[in-house]
Amino acid sequence: MTKVLIVLTNHEKFETINRAAGLWLSEATHFNKVMKDHNIAVDYVSPQGGYVPVDPGSLAPDQLDDINNEFYSDAEFRNQALGHSLKPADITASDYDAIYFAGGHGTVWDFPNNQELGTIAKQIYDNGGIISAVCHGVVGLLSIENADGTKFINGKNLTGFTNEEEEINQLTNDVPFLAEDALKAAGAHHTKSDPYTKHVIVDGRLITGQNPQSAKGVGEALIDALH
Structure with missing residues (x-):
């Protein structure tokens, strides 16, 4: 059975201002909807395991579209993804055909230096995933490194949340730190489209999307790559 590992953040608030952070809900749900429509199983993991906070901005009335409502109303999704996500130690990389890092501001605190998740991702990739x-x-x-210690994304084509979007x-x-700057500093070739418009980059078995509007597109590109 084809299976995808979805990575979610545990970090619940900004550290310099009184503002909640966490997962941007649609980046998990819109991607997962594509998986669900293609009968692909998913598991959820987070750096610490357990509870995954949701950025309240992603639950605003203008954000709760049919897909978000479908998942957020589903007790199994809330329990598995948001209530009891797996820990990296629970994961066997060979069980998965792909890994997907969902966003939300919380990720800039607990994703970049998590070597356990980086190792899992590289093992999936090295297995042909x-x-x-x-x-x-x-x-x-x-957090993903090659065997020689160099950054996995060095020299690769990708996209991600832009400085302009953060502004x-x-x-x-x-x-x-700013995601765009960090990717470039790691040697990646970063491209972008207009703020908050869909932009997906496929570089071999690396697939990235610029913003929440790109989550579905990343899922669709992943489906194409799996076949």
């Missing part, structure tokens, strides 16, 4: 990520979740790619959020000075 796919690494994918969207929006701020692309910072999870920073529109008015959070440039409140995140520990």
Whole structure:
């Protein structure tokens, strides 16, 4: 059975301002909807396991579309993804055909230096699997290293949440680093489209999306790559 591992953040708030962070819900649900429609099983993992906070902004009335409502109303999704996510130690990489790093501002705190998740992702990739990520979740790619210690994304084509999009959020000075800058500093070839428009980049078995609007597109590109 084809199975995908979805990585979610545990980090619940900004550290410099009184504002909640966490998972941006649609980046998990819109991707997972594509998996569900193609009968692909998913598991959820987070750096610490257990509870996954949801950014309240992603639950606003204008964000709760049919797909978000479908998943957020589903007790099994809330329990498995948000209540009792797996720990990295629970994961056997060979069980998965792909890994997907979902975003949300929380990820910039607990994804980039998580070597356990980086190792799992590289094992999936080395087994012939796919690494994918969207929006701020692309910072999870920073923890993935090649056997010689170099950054996995060095020289690769990708996208992710842009400096301009962070500026529109008015959070440039409140995140520990900017995702776009960090990807470039790691040697990646970063491309982008207009703010908050769909943009998906496929570089072999690496698939990335720029923003929440790209989560479905990353899922669709993953389906194409699996076949």
